[in-house]
Amino acid sequence: MPKGSSTYARIYDVVGRIPPGRVATYGQIAKLAGRPGHARQVGYALSALPEDSDVPWHRVINAKGEISPRSFPDENGEQEVRLKAEGVVFDERGRVALSQSGWPEGR
DNA sequence: GCAATGACGCTCT
DNA sequence: CAGAGCGCCATTG
Numbered sequence: 001m002p003k004g005s006s007t008y009a010r011i012y013d014v015v016g017r018i019p020p021g022r023v024a025t026y027g028q029i030a031k032l033a034g035r036p037g038h039a040r041q042v043g044y045a046l047s048a049l050p051e052d053s054d055v056p057w058h059r060v061i062n063a064k065g066e067i068s069p070r071s072f073p074d075e076n077g078e079q080e081v082r083l084k085a086e087g088v089v090f091d092e093r094g095r096v097a098l099s100q101s102g103w104p105e106g107r
Numbered sequence: 108g109c110a111a112t113g114a115c116g117c118t119c120t
Numbered sequence: 121c122a123g124a125g126c127g128c129c130a131t132t133g
Binding site: 025026027030037038039040041042043044045046047048049057060061062063064067068069070071076079 | 115
Binding site for chain 3: 008035037039
């Protein structure tokens with residue numbers, strides 16, 4: 001992500017900084033990306049994420065610790081499976097335990 | 108060049 | 121404490 005990085009690229013960079021087995025919320029990424037309060041752009045940016053991107057978009061979830069209903073429901077369940085495969089802890093409600101798998105929390 | 112769309116979060120009442 | 125409404129930015133066609 002050279003200087004010519006677009007705002008989206010910056011978000012991808014932050015997402016790529018998320019450690020494995022951990023998940024970050026849009027607001028968290030937006031803040032780290034330099035756009036606090038603009039979580040929308042983060043979600044939109046991920047929507048435009050190419051398949052050949054090395055960005056772990058599946059580690060990005062909404063502030064509720066749930067997966068957002070993306071235009072492609074196929075990957076919705078895929079994201080959940082991927083997070084579990086990463087070692088992310090889900091609560092009894094089927095949500096991600098941000099208190100445990102949240103980032104940069106992790107305790 | 109213009110317009111429309113698009114994975115939410117935050118604040119207020 | 122809970123629910124509802126609003127805003128914002130960038131990309132793509």
